[in-house]
Amino acid sequence: MDQRFSSQLFERAVDEFSKLPGIGRKTALRLVLHQLRLDVQNVDSLCSALSDLRHNVRYCRVCHNISDSEVCDICANPERDASQICVVENIQDVMAIEATTQFHGLYHVLGGVISPLDGIGPSDLEIQSLVDRVAEGHVGEVILALSSTMEGDTTNFYIYRKLSGFSNLKLTVLARGLSVNDELQYTDEVTLGRSIANRVLFDAGPR
């Protein structure tokens, strides 16, 4: 249905809203009508939050998680255990693990997993910066918390090879309480928390 409105401003706002993922034309219309009924301050507040986010959000220099400053709150927190690094695919996974409250170390956000079909190789990910962090010598354990997919397993193995030169480094993976092909960010908190608590030594299998 190509609906025409009596206001271009209105039409533009509906168009912009319907570009959002999962928001159709009818929902966009409902959202825009809601904005019209709100106080000007509330609308300004949404706009400035969105604009500030996109213009001012940064990525932590250490772990590559989103941050408001050069180093994120987690990396800057002296109460976190700096000897443990949990390697995750993306920032949603950091949020998912934080929500379990089972992990008190630091993170390392790879920015994806190795996926030759999508043209994503090791150099597109933050793997070298992980090796550099470990090379500084304060890290006792690296926990590989990637999704249990083919790509996740490939990435686990690649990182295992890269880090195998460091003696006294414990390399663990999440307990396979996760069923195969589960996306980490959609796993329930109890299962995810348990798989962090029950993490086991990484086994690269027979070669």
Next chain:
Amino acid sequence: MDQRFSSQLFERAVDEFSKLPGIGRKTALRLVLHQLRLDVQNVDSLCSALSDLRHNVRYCRVCHNISDSEVCDICANPERDASQICVVENIQDVMAIEATTQFHGLYHVLGGVISPLDGIGPSDLEIQSLVDRVAEGHVGEVILALSSTMEGDTTNFYIYRKLSGFSNLKLTVLARGLSVNDELQYTDEVTLGRSIANRVLFDAGPR
């Protein structure tokens, strides 16, 4: 789940999005992550569309529909039949009727219906301005296109009384193809179009 993020900017954006109607915390998170991946221009474009809408949208001086100028595109269009006025509850109803392409006259947006329980009386609605438009003498027909609810019927009757003094004025209601308690804006286009085509003379019933 009271999730904490490593970025205040991020948290604020999620909070603002989850204030929107029908948008929960998980959906807000997904929308904000999507904004982070977009180009800065796209985010700015959404923000400016929203801000322009709220700050600059106006209501037509004549029919009270939303408009970019003092008089809306429909009222200003010389090809529309100015002798017909279709009375509706709100701007969504204008959009719904426009989408049927069955009506070529003008509109009058009441801004609601008479509802004593909600404290909405005739003076809260644009009824006097409708009477003034009819009093100018160019109007041959007023079509009452309110929802077929108790409140809609009450409002129909009130307007009928207000306009009964004008001789040569035809007062019609939408054909009751609409089932009782249907909300006008959610009616399918075919049914709604047919009920405009089959409109009948208003009958106030026995008094």
